[in-house]
Amino acid sequence: MLISSRVKNLHPYVPGEQPKDRVYVKLNANENPYPPSPAVTRALTDFINKSPEKLGLYPDPDSLQLHAAIADMLNKTGGVLSRCSLAADGSVTPAEEDKIPFTVTPDMIYSGNGSDEVLSFVFYAFFDSGKSFVMPEFTYSFYPVYAGFYNIPMDTIPLKEDWSLDVDSMLSHAEKNKGGIIFANPNAPTGLALTREQVRQMLLKADKDEIFIVDEAYVDFGGESCIPLLKEFNNLVIVRTFSKSLCGAGQRLGYIVSSPELVNIVTTVKNSVNHFPIDALAQVSGTAACNDPAYYVDCAKKVCMARDSFYNFLKDSGFYVLKSQTNFIFAKHPSISGQDLYKGIKNEGILIRHFNTPGIEDFVRITVGTEEQMDMLKKAFEKIIRK
Ligand SMILES: *Cc1c(COP(=O)(O)O)cnc(C)c1O
DSSP, X not given: OOSOGXXXXXXXXXXXXXXXXXXXXXXXXXXXXXXXXXXHHHXXXXXXXXXXXXXXXXXOTTOHHHHHHHHHHHHHHTTOGGGSEEOTTSOEEOOGGGOOSSOOOGGGEEEESXXXXXXXXXXXXXXXXXXXXXXXXXXXXXXXXXXXXXXOOEEEEOOOTTSSOOHHHHHHHHHHHOSOEEEESSOTTTOOOOOXXXXXXXXXXXXXXXXXXXXXXXXGGTOOOSGGGGGTOTTEEEEEESSSTTSOGGGOOEEEXXXXXXXXXXXXXXXXXXSOOSOHHHHXXXXXXXXXXXXXXHHHHHHHHHHHHHHHHHHHTTOEEOOOSSSEEEEXXXXXXXXXXXXXXXXXXXXXXXXXXXXXXXXXXXXXXXXXXXXXXXXXXXXXXXX
């Protein structure tokens, strides 16, 4: 056979469309509408102007400077940007309840080429092909992709009627399977979150010898980070990304926060595939981003304000809307199909996301953009509803 049997198990991810035929306002991939901090642009141009020869050399395989900067940012922000307070002098303070009760150290960080790559290594390191891992039925659609890639069976647990995670069912299945748990918190595409205490209760009930993975891609927009729980639980791995709240989807940077022991395991996997996942420019820009938390706190707050205003608009327009703690909104209209909403909005020059997945096909997922973009989107929605 020309093609391996492994390839037959692949279910490639379909990303939000990136059309080339015309310029659309892109509210379909949960990217941040704001550019990275000016400090990032400065660091990158300085790097290229002052040490172009470094582009010809291999980057630091361990990304030590970046890991120190990530740890520092987490300590300064508590891991939830939108809930930080921002003083006039640019200093950032976490909300009292978000303060991490220990110091995150660089050896608790592992970083990779986007959290998608990090997740791939995490799946490889902690899930086994002989045992099903537990995940919610509707969650980040890359998890099944990796399960197929590594031939790991999955046990998908339906959401509850209100679209929240069925925590009890997830736990009882995990107890039976002994293969670990993964979910996004806040979850995608629903935008709903468990509180830290709810996750803690789950961890208390879950098997301490099985891995427990929380994907915090969206937590900076108002959820509660589980980083403080690392003090109590050695089986917890938290996955985070620069793509959403750190305005960095183009630079491909993601990371985990966990115990140094589990970080070492993932590092071993990485060193068995590609020793240099993070290129020199991404290390420079990621470090500069972490060193300017105030800028990103401001961006996150703006996104949250635009989100809440758009939530009210949709509610007032008769939509069923989930109360999002992310930078996107999941909503459906009582009489206009998800597909028609998507098409109508696209006609107005704006892309939103529609999933043809049974169970959620009535919904659209709308990424929160700038205030101006959301005003444009409101007008587009008004036009379609009036038709
Ligand atoms: C966007 C997203 C990611 C992937 O982020 P990258 O770092 O861009 O690969 C991971 N998990 C969830 C839940 C996401 O929505």
